[in-house]
Amino acid sequence: xxxxxxxxxxxPPAGRRSAKPRPARAPAAKPYHHGDLRRVLIDAAMxxxxxxxxxxxxxxxxxxxxxxxxxxxxxxxxxxxALMNAVAEEAQRRFGAEIEAALADAPSGDPLxxxxxxxxxxxxxxxxxxxxxxxxxxxxxxxxxxxAGVSSDNAELIGLTERTLAEAFSAGQLGTSDLxxxxxxxxxxxxxxARMHIDGHLPRWGVTxxxxxxxxxxxxxxxxxxIAGRVAPxxxx
Amino acid sequence: xxxxxxxxxxxPPAGRRSAKPRPARAPAAKPYHHGDLRRVLIDAAMxxxxxxxxxxxxxxxxxxxxxxxxxxxxxxxxxxxALMNAVAEEAQRRFGAEIEAALADAPSGDPLxxxxxxxxxxxxxxxxxxxxxxxxxxxxxxxxxxxAGVSSDNAELIGLTERTLAEAFSAGQLGTSDLxxxxxxxxxxxxxxARMHIDGHLPRWGVTxxxxxxxxxxxxxxxxxxIAGRVAPxxxx
DNA sequence: AATTCGTGTAATCGGTGCTTACATTCACAA
DNA sequence: TTGTGAATGTAAGCACCGATTACACGAATT
Numbered sequence: 001x002x003x004x005x006x007x008x009x010x011x012p013p014a015g016r017r018s019a020k021p022r023p024a025r026a027p028a029a030k031p032y033h034h035g036d037l038r039r040v041l042i043d044a045a046m047x048x049x050x051x052x053x054x055x056x057x058x059x060x061x062x063x064x065x066x067x068x069x070x071x072x073x074x075x076x077x078x079x080x081x082a083l084m085n086a087v088a089e090e091a092q093r094r095f096g097a098e099i100e101a102a103l104a105d106a107p108s109g110d111p112l113x114x115x116x117x118x119x120x121x122x123x124x125x126x127x128x129x130x131x132x133x134x135x136x137x138x139x140x141x142x143x144x145x146x147x148a149g150v151s152s153d154n155a156e157l158i159g160l161t162e163r164t165l166a167e168a169f170s171a172g173q174l175g176t177s178d179l180x181x182x183x184x185x186x187x188x189x190x191x192x193x194a195r196m197h198i199d200g201h202l203p204r205w206g207v208t209x210x211x212x213x214x215x216x217x218x219x220x221x222x223x224x225x226x227i228a229g230r231v232a233p234x235x236x237x
Numbered sequence: 238x239x240x241x242x243x244x245x246x247x248x249p250p251a252g253r254r255s256a257k258p259r260p261a262r263a264p265a266a267k268p269y270h271h272g273d274l275r276r277v278l279i280d281a282a283m284x285x286x287x288x289x290x291x292x293x294x295x296x297x298x299x300x301x302x303x304x305x306x307x308x309x310x311x312x313x314x315x316x317x318x319a320l321m322n323a324v325a326e327e328a329q330r331r332f333g334a335e336i337e338a339a340l341a342d343a344p345s346g347d348p349l350x351x352x353x354x355x356x357x358x359x360x361x362x363x364x365x366x367x368x369x370x371x372x373x374x375x376x377x378x379x380x381x382x383x384x385a386g387v388s389s390d391n392a393e394l395i396g397l398t399e400r401t402l403a404e405a406f407s408a409g410q411l412g413t414s415d416l417x418x419x420x421x422x423x424x425x426x427x428x429x430x431a432r433m434h435i436d437g438h439l440p441r442w443g444v445t446x447x448x449x450x451x452x453x454x455x456x457x458x459x460x461x462x463x464i465a466g467r468v469a470p471x472x473x474x
Numbered sequence: 475a476a477t478t479c480g481t482g483t484a485a486t487c488g489g490t491g492c493t494t495a496c497a498t499t500c501a502c503a504a
Numbered sequence: 505t506t507g508t509g510a511a512t513g514t515a516a517g518c519a520c521c522g523a524t525t526a527c528a529c530g531a532a533t534t
Contacts, residue, residue: 034481034482037481037482055377058520058521058522059521059522059523060520060521060522068482068483069482069483069484070483070484070521070522070523071482071483071484071485071523071524071525072481072482072483074522074523074524075480075481075482076481078523079522079523080521080522080523137432137436137438138436139436139437139438140292154441155441158441158442176459178455178459181452181455181456181459182459183442184430184442184444184452184456185426185456185459185460187429187433187438187442188425188426188427188429188430188433188456189422189425189426189429190425190429191432191433191438192424192425192426192427192428192429192430192432193421193422193425193429194429195374195428195432196424196425196428199374199375199376200376201374201376201424201428204391204392204395205395205420205421205424206417207421215418215421218415218418219418219421219422219425222413222415222418222419222422222464223460223463225463226459226460226462226463226464227459227463271512271513274512274513295489295490295491296490296491296492297489297490298490305513305514306513306514306515307490307491307492307514307515308492308493308494308513308514308515308516309512309513309514311491311492311493312511312512313512315492316491316492317490317491317492
């Protein structure tokens, strides 16, 4: 197994089912026995992810924190992976919300500036929520193409960057016409930096934790500059 | 645990220790009982990594493939992580060898071309050996700064790119003077693309498996072009 | 009030990392 | 040649894990 020493599997018998806080004014959703075990399990798992990364999540520990027997979670999730999937969806939701919020503050007249803003927001969230970002990224826990509600969110984010980039091109802000290459390269840049941060590579490359955020902005700017002025329509010799 | 159903733990009793192929002409290293169990375990683990990724490696399965009892590996590796570490060192060794081999073929008069060559070789190896690359990348399995023999290899590779980039700058091939930013950005680019490939993101971004290698070269070229001609000494308006 | 079905419990299975006690076998020295 | 010690492997067992099954409870429907 992966988690070497944890608390005992046994909790005090708790006198059967005496003080289980049922949801008072029933929200007409799933207030059967526990209240909303599914939700509580996801929250517990999210917390575990935040504490020790994806590998620190075990169904049993989530059940333990929810005050429920080890088998109970399997009524709501057919497997551990399904639980992780739900956690990833939650993380993806928060991520998408923050990206769109950041973009809402960006000026609408400067597509390339908005593109830059997307990269900055992406990196800021990834560096502030490394473990959650890791879950979203690795397809081990999250089959982006399968989960209904959030895959559209994700696809929309991809479409958002595509549209923004296309606008920048139309506005003559781009020095190259191969938008797909720019799209992929930009994504690889921010994804790579985020993962370097998560995977602890930055110190080896001479970037301290304190410098990381500034460096993130710098490389985005460097990339933007690289794709912007290179063969600008009027500045060519 | 992670691996749901495997072969039975029991192998046929095998009549004690009858036909264990000791290494014939003893290589004066560690030919005690098994021959070179440490080596065999690493090979088995490497194979497991290649088959199902890092999570598919279990000490027991490695022992099984080595034809040895489940506890035997712990005579050579104090923990599973230590085994993974050895595997990662092996992978890092192969990786470094390929990179240096590729660089040996590059023209020595064109530093920026050599820098590009480094990126291409990096991506080619990563895409051809995704699981091994993953092990090298994630510090979960490989503490780069701790392992003696190979960390120098790794540090040397970092130094290699730094030197190459510095040469390119000295030769006037660079349009920016902040080499550290270029260094980090370049690393993030290739690392990010490699991980996108590994993590299965490329299809979602409209890049098929067949196009991946070409795209890898394209984005490296795009990056090189971006850092090269931007504020070239004589071409400024 | 009786039944049904969703939910949680208890017990259990096989897998895992890891430890301990014991057995074997090589290497070196008296 | 013969001990003897250290290196190496085996056997057994612990705690933990994911997952399944049979059973118990309880709210909702009839």
